[in-house]
Amino acid sequence: MIACTIAGSDSGGGAGIQADLKTFQELRVFGTSVITALTAQNTKGVHGIYPATADFVKDQLNAVIDDFDLKAVKTGMLFNAEIVETIVSVMESKEIPLIVDPVMIAKGGASLLKEQATIALKEKLLPVATVCTPNIPEAEVLTGLTIKTEEEIELAGEYLLNLGMQCVVIKGGHLAGKHAIDTVFIRGEKPFKMKTDRLKTIHTHGTGCTFSAAITAEIAKGKPLKTAIIEAKKFVQLAIRYPLNIGHGFGPTNHFAYQEHRGICDVQVI
Ligand SMILES: Nc1ncnc2c1ncn2[C@@H]1O[C@H](COP(=O)(O)OP(=O)(O)OP(=O)(O)O)[C@@H](O)[C@H]1O
Numbered sequence: 001m002i003a004c005t006i007a008g009s010d011s012g013g014g015a016g017i018q019a020d021l022k023t024f025q026e027l028r029v030f031g032t033s034v035i036t037a038l039t040a041q042n043t044k045g046v047h048g049i050y051p052a053t054a055d056f057v058k059d060q061l062n063a064v065i066d067d068f069d070l071k072a073v074k075t076g077m078l079f080n081a082e083i084v085e086t087i088v089s090v091m092e093s094k095e096i097p098l099i100v101d102p103v104m105i106a107k108g109g110a111s112l113l114k115e116q117a118t119i120a121l122k123e124k125l126l127p128v129a130t131v132c133t134p135n136i137p138e139a140e141v142l143t144g145l146t147i148k149t150e151e152e153i154e155l156a157g158e159y160l161l162n163l164g165m166q167c168v169v170i171k172g173g174h175l176a177g178k179h180a181i182d183t184v185f186i187r188g189e190k191p192f193k194m195k196t197d198r199l200k201t202i203h204t205h206g207t208g209c210t211f212s213a214a215i216t217a218e219i220a221k222g223k224p225l226k227t228a229i230i231e232a233k234k235f236v237q238l239a240i241r242y243p244l245n246i247g248h249g250f251g252p253t254n255h256f257a258y259q260e261h262r263g264i265c266d267v268q269v270i
């Protein structure tokens with residue numbers, strides 16, 4: 001099975017293209033990549049960003065699509081509106097499931113998406129997406145809502161589904177509480193929640209990239225949407241639970257953990 005990630009490179013290896021390809025590999029999916037920007041980055045922060053031109057992003061994507069039978073494509077850091085629009089122009093005519101992680105701001109505070117690009121992402125990319133995986137601040141930007149309560153999560157999920165997607169996963173990593181709870185909205189189905197223990201750790205760099213890459217890999221393998229999303233939650237939970245303890249800032253998650261622990265992890269689906 002072959003998947004593609006369209007994202008930024010993280011020289012520190014914990015997020016972006018590197019996290020995505022490691023996740024694909026661990027889930028036994030062949031990974032291809034389209035690099036939107038190089039970042040000079042480590043666990044302590046983003047020290048520089050060097051974007052690719054939109055034309056070169058298009059060249060990379062066409063090169064991959066022309067040769068490989070892609071079963072799923074994901075997007076991460078897209079940086080500017082030209083890159084977002086280029087991806088839309090290529091992907092809108094394709095029948096390939098598209099998973100959009102609407103990456104906006106890095107854990108250390110650096111902006112990974114320009115303001116104009118946020119509008120293009122919402123108005124042009126999300127309508128052609130299959131799945132979108134915002135964290136709480138991203139969902140707030142995309143919906144214009146303040147999201148603190150269950151009702152506000154429900155409202156945000158419905159709002160985003162109405163943009164045309166088949167599925168929205170609002171991640172609860174940024175909320176407080178004993179559990180990390182993500183809420184899943186699938187068109188035509190009753191929303192459900194995935195609940196795990198909230199782990200006390202600073203090794204959370206790239207959790208969102210890893211989660212959306214795992215969803216992409218499972219979809220590429222032909223898993224139904226709900227099964228793919230639950231398996232991805234297990235993958236990211238294990239990757240956070242067994243950290244590598246490397247770097248001096250927000251360390252990366254452990255992509256080996258899923259295979260080392262044979263995917264055994266309790267995710268309560270409620
Ligand atoms: N401390 C934690 N313990 C357990 N699960 C967590 C924790 N933090 C995040 N998660 C889970 O990790 C996944 C990613 O969520 P999160 O909200 O951190 O995404 P994100 O902010 O987009 O990540 P990033 O920007 O680091 O890539 C979700 O399934 C979330 O519930």
Ligand SMILES: Cc1ncc(COP(=O)(O)O)c(N)n1
Nearest residue numbers: 008015016077106107205206
């Ligand atoms: C290239 C790239 N893509 C995505 C993220 C988000 O990850 P995080 O929020 O953990 O910094 C990042 N820091 N760098």
